[in-house]
Amino acid sequence: MFRFQRGELLRGLPVLRVQGIQPCLQLGGLLLHAGKIGFHTVVVPGLVDHLGQPVPAGGVIGAARTAYGCINSHYFDPTKPADGTKGLFRTKQAGRTGLGTVMTDKKLRAVVVLAEFPKGDNPYGAADWGRVKRAGSRLGKVVHDVDPQSLKMYRKGSAGLIAFMNKDEFRSLPVNNYQLGADPRADRITGKFYADHLFEHRGMDGCFPGCNLRCTKGGWVTLKSGKRAGEKVWVDGPEYETAAGFGSNLGMWNAEFIMEANWHCDDYGIDTITLAVIMAFLTECFQRGYLTKEDAGGLELKWGDEASALAFIHQVAEGKTELAAAAGRGMIALEEMVARKYAARTGRPEPREDLQRFAMQTKGLPFSLYRTHRSLSMQASYAAASDIGAHHAAAWLIKVDLLGAFPSMEDKARALLAYPRVRLGNDNMGLCKLPWVDVFNPESGTRKDADIYINPASQELYADFYNGMLGTSMTWEEIFAQTDRDINLQRVMNAMVFGADTRGRDSLPDRAVGPTDDGLYEAEGEFHDNEVARLLGRPLEEVRALPTSRKREILMDDRRKRLRELIRAYYRERGWTDSGIPTVSTLKGLGLWEFLTEEARMKISALAS
Numbered sequence: 203m204f205r206f207q208r209g210e211l212l213r214g215l216p217v218l219r220v221q222g223i224q225p226c227l228q229l230g231g232l233l234l235h236a237g238k239i240g241f242h243t244v245v246v247p248g249l250v251d252h253l254g255q256p257v258p259a260g261g262v263i264g265a266a267r268t269a270y271g272c273i274n275s276h277y278f279d280p281t282k283p284a285d286g287t288k289g290l291f292r293t294k295q296a297g298r299t300g301l302g303t304v305m306t307d308k309k310l311r312a313v314v315v316l317a318e319f320p321k322g323d324n325p326y327g328a329a330d331w332g333r334v335k336r337a338g339s340r341l342g343k344v345v346h347d348v349d350p351q352s353l354k355m356y357r358k359g360s361a362g363l364i365a366f367m368n369k370d371e372f373r374s375l376p377v378n379n380y381q382l383g384a385d386p387r388a389d390r391i392t393g394k395f396y397a398d399h400l401f402e403h404r405g406m407d408g409c410f411p412g413c414n415l416r417c418t419k420g421g422w423v424t425l426k427s428g429k430r431a432g433e434k435v436w437v438d439g440p441e442y443e444t445a446a447g448f449g450s451n452l453g454m455w456n457a458e459f460i461m462e463a464n465w466h467c468d469d470y471g472i473d474t475i476t477l478a479v480i481m482a483f484l485t486e487c488f489q490r491g492y493l494t495k496e497d498a499g500g501l502e503l504k505w506g507d508e509a510s511a512l513a514f515i516h517q518v519a520e521g522k523t524e525l526a527a528a529a530g531r532g533m534i535a536l537e538e539m540v541a542r543k544y545a546a547r548t549g550r551p552e553p554r555e556d557l558q559r560f561a562m563q564t565k566g567l568p569f570s571l572y573r574t575h576r577s578l579s580m581q582a583s584y585a586a587a588s589d590i591g592a593h594h595a596a597a598w599l600i601k602v603d604l605l606g607a608f609p610s611m612e613d614k615a616r617a618l619l620a621y622p623r624v625r626l627g628n629d630n631m632g633l634c635k636l637p638w639v640d641v642f643n644p645e646s647g648t649r650k651d652a653d654i655y656i657n658p659a660s661q662e663l664y665a666d667f668y669n670g671m672l673g674t675s676m677t678w679e680e681i682f683a684q685t686d687r688d689i690n691l692q693r694v695m696n697a698m699v700f701g702a703d704t705r706g707r708d709s710l711p712d713r714a715v716g717p718t719d720d721g722l723y724e725a726e727g728e729f730h731d732n733e734v735a736r737l738l739g740r741p742l743e744e745v746r747a748l749p750t751s752r753k754r755e756i757l758m759d760d761r762r763k764r765l766r767e768l769i770r771a772y773y774r775e776r777g778w779t780d781s782g783i784p785t786v787s788t789l790k791g792l793g794l795w796e797f798l799t800e801e802a803r804m805k806i807s808a809l810a811s
């Protein structure tokens with residue numbers, strides 16, 4: 203059954219609900235004429251172009267062969283120079299949870315929205331449009347004054363973060379599947395490199411006209427592989443995650459290779475983060491002898507080998523080899539397959555535990571691109587505060603944690619509440635959070651008795667916007683505390699799936715916590731020795747003389763213990779049990795209980811008792 207609601211309104215907002223699966227085999231598109239009041243919907247058989255006209259089906263749909271297909275949101279940018287004229291389609295991806303795969307499964311290839319650009323005295327129907335505009339222009343002034351003197355997002359985009367994460371004191375840029383945290387060659391893939399050599403700065407770089415920060419960068423690259431090899435194509439990105447994923451974490455230091463990998467993934471509709479991290483795991487499997495060329499249908503992945511990496515991307519999109527097909531199913535399927543192949547080839551037991559130490563996933567979701575050894579807060583964020591798995595959207599704490607924002611365990615636990623409220627709260631409002639996250643409002647620095655790292659002065663501007671739109675009168679803390687409902691609802695969903703193992707799923711592979719072998723300990727020996735000396739309360743000279751394996755054991759035991767402590771403290775702050783289950787009174791206090799099904803209430807009651 204394939205059904206959608208016409209003009210459905212949910213609390214005044216138009217909603218499109220696509221339920222079931224389209225019965226015919228051909229992929230279809232949905233054309234929407236969006237007006238101010240509702241939707242007029244028409245099913246268009248086959249595919250549709252940017253004007254909603256049917257176009258022939260064709261091309262490889264990577265989303266159909268992976269569990270991590272993404273949705274490409276296209277918009278026309280009339281300002282960008284292209285082929286001697288101006289104007290091209292640009293894309294933003296939503297990919298981590300595989301929504302593109304869900305759409306493909308429904309045989310729904312595209313949703314096209316035709317809309318008038320809002321105009322008039324109060325184009326969006328705000329309660330107080332003047333207040334909204336004032337909030338926008340004040341935030342615009344902060345961005346205008348600060349960004350050119352600080353991160354320069356308007357030139358580097360989010361790829362500017364590469365240089366920060368690569369700093370020697372942070373070592374948080376993943377290199378070769380998170381084995382290392384910095385590399386001198388990173389200067390070839392930084393935001394500055396892209397800004398100076400590859401990004402096209404002419405035209406508008408906002409996701410919509412009027413964005414103050416305009417950080418959605420892109421440029422042209424000539425493809426070396428695939429059916430369109432030799433063609434010059436426009437690439438939206440890379441963003442930081444893709445630059446680190448297809449760059450440092452695969453040992454690739456070629457900015458154009460990263461752009462090409464980015465383009466192919468977007469073209470196939472595959473999430474770049476997930477595929478890049480899966481490829482990093484496989485490359486390490488080759489490095490450590492868990493995989494051979496024969497296991498992989500004749501293709502060996504090596505650090506820095508661009509041609510093989512590109513070939514593998516195409517194989518995954520086309521589901522060509524057994525290994526590529528398993529890679530399309532995700533990290534857990536891949537772990538199982540590598541373990542089986544290794545056991546069959548060597549006659550030894552399946553090395554599942556060994557693989558799990560460096561298969562970088564939590565709850566099945568491959569990590570985004572932060573090496574978390576030096577940020578306990580980010581470890582807990584990946585393990586527990588992000589209920590979809592190891593992603594940074596909910597609690598991207600690593601940067602401010604590295605800068606020393608959360609000195610005590612209590613500070614860290616509170617941050618695991620406060621930051622997701624704001625980050626996911628902005629997502630809920632449909633607002634971009636980057637002008638808050640990446641542009642520090644000087645006014646915030648003057649605040650007393652406040653976490654200045656959360657940039658409170660800009661939070662107030664976001665609250666002004668919210669209050670102006672809805673006619674409310676709430677502080678930013680009150681507005682964003684509403685996000686607790688989302689987080690608890692996600693946790694209820696996890697509890698429904700994982701049951702008594704919910705706490706067990708709030709865990710990380712060892713690689714995310716510290717060095718997984720003695721060689722990796724020695725690669726940052728001085729730093730690690732200092733930590734062990736502090737733990738043992740013994741002089742550094744004495745610690746240096748200890749066997750590396752012993753020192754590593756002490757270090758890893760302590761780091762794992764502290765992570766467990768922080769997760770427990772986080773549960774307490776949230777009003778959850780020690781098993782990570784929201785209590786009935788927590789859910790009632792948030793007003794969620796009445797919306798749960800009888801089955802969910804019974805299950806939560808049993809798990810929380």
Ligand code: SF4
Binds near residue numbers: 407409410416418636
């Ligand atoms: S600040 Fe946000 S909306 Fe503006 S261009 Fe950057 S990502 Fe897009």
